[in-house]
Amino acid sequence: MREIVVISGKGGTGKTSLTAAFAHLSENKVLCDLDVDAPDLHILLAPEPLHREEFYSGNQAIIDPARCIGCGTCQELCAFEAISSDGEVYAIDPLRCEGCKVCVTLCPEQAIDFPPRHCGSWSVSTTRFGPMVHAQLFPGQENSGRLVMLLKQEARRRAEEQGLDLILCDGAPGIGCPVISSLSGTTLAVLVTEPTPSGRHDLERVAELCNHFRVQVVVILNKFELNSDEAARIEAYCSSKGYPLIAKLPHDNIVTRAMVQRRAVTELPDCTFTEEIKRAWERIEERSRIGKQENSTGSK
Numbered sequence: 679m680r681e682i683v684v685i686s687g688k689g690g691t692g693k694t695s696l697t698a699a700f701a702h703l704s705e706n707k708v709l710c711d712l713d714v715d716a717p718d719l720h721i722l723l724a725p726e727p728l729h730r731e732e733f734y735s736g737n738q739a740i741i742d743p744a745r746c747i748g749c750g751t752c753q754e755l756c757a758f759e760a761i762s763s764d765g766e767v768y769a770i771d772p773l774r775c776e777g778c779k780v781c782v783t784l785c786p787e788q789a790i791d792f793p794p795r796h797c798g799s800w801s802v803s804t805t806r807f808g809p810m811v812h813a814q815l816f817p818g819q820e821n822s823g824r825l826v827m828l829l830k831q832e833a834r835r836r837a838e839e840q841g842l843d844l845i846l847c848d849g850a851p852g853i854g855c856p857v858i859s860s861l862s863g864t865t866l867a868v869l870v871t872e873p874t875p876s877g878r879h880d881l882e883r884v885a886e887l888c889n890h891f892r893v894q895v896v897v898i899l900n901k902f903e904l905n906s907d908e909a910a911r912i913e914a915y916c917s918s919k920g921y922p923l924i925a926k927l928p929h930d931n932i933v934t935r936a937m938v939q940r941r942a943v944t945e946l947p948d949c950t951f952t953e954e955i956k957r958a959w960e961r962i963e964e965r966s967r968i969g970k971q972e973n974s975t976g977s978k
């Protein structure tokens with residue numbers, strides 16, 4: 679099975695629009711939105727949920743006011759300043775609580791409960807392009823890396839059950855925990871960037887991350903004509919590192935039109951832009967098959 683993850687070092691590079699186009703162009707796959715903090719692939723793919731589960735991770739301390747005698751011990755001990763008092767009632771800020779359990783253990787009245795923390799939910803859905811696994815973390819919740827792992831495992835399970843040989847993922851921006859989790863088991867990372875100093879800098883960071891985890895990469899430079907100097911620097915960087923630059927896409931209003939219609943850009947009538955995306959997908963397919971072969975033989 680091949681696993682392709684589309685990522686970018688920063689948000690706003692066009693990553694999700696490209697993932698939706700690849701979802702349209704690819705066959706025999708499970709789709710997976712791993713941007714669990716701010717998912718948006720569903721906006722273009724309109725999934726219809728088949729199955730939904732709540733996501734719990736870690737624990738959260740909660741004071742039971744009926745048992746609390748107001749001694750203040752918990753507030754003194756909390757290293758994260760998560761506990762406050764109005765002089766009478768003590769309460770824990772769920773966004774500050776790190777779940778270390780110190781207050782729970784040392785409260786003299788056993789007045790602090792420690793239930794599992796409800797962090798969000800995940801779903802398996804159908805879309806016009808095939809099955810899709812996706813999730814939503816509640817605002818401010820952590821453990822996005824764990825949720826990403828859960829989604830990948832579910833996607834693999836569905837792919838195996840249905841005899842599908844590809845998992846196509848829309849990854850999170852940046853280089854944080856969800857991106858690191860998304861690289862686990864990945865055959866090929868498609869790095870999407872744009873010709874700006876921050877685009878180049880973030881491309882370098884995410885490429886280094888992939889390199890660290892021995893994940894092969896290809897690069898797509900989006901809106902390349904907006905800054906020819908930066909585009910040239912990105913091309914030079916890719917060339918120096920041996921990262922294949924598989925597409926240079928121009929800025930094109932067709933992307934906005936597709937978004938407004940909630941379609942993948944390749945669902946709109948063919949044009950130079952969509953032809954370029956189709957060629958990019960062919961190169962991704964080819965590279966991912968080579969990567970799969972190399973992974974199975976242990977070479978790189």
Ligand code: SF4
Nearest residue numbers: 746747749750752785
């Ligand atoms: S340590 Fe326990 S009893 Fe004391 S203020 Fe905190 S919750 Fe209340």
Ligand code: SF4
Nearest residue numbers: 756775776778779781
């Ligand atoms: S569990 Fe830890 S972080 Fe949370 S309120 Fe208690 S002492 Fe503070």
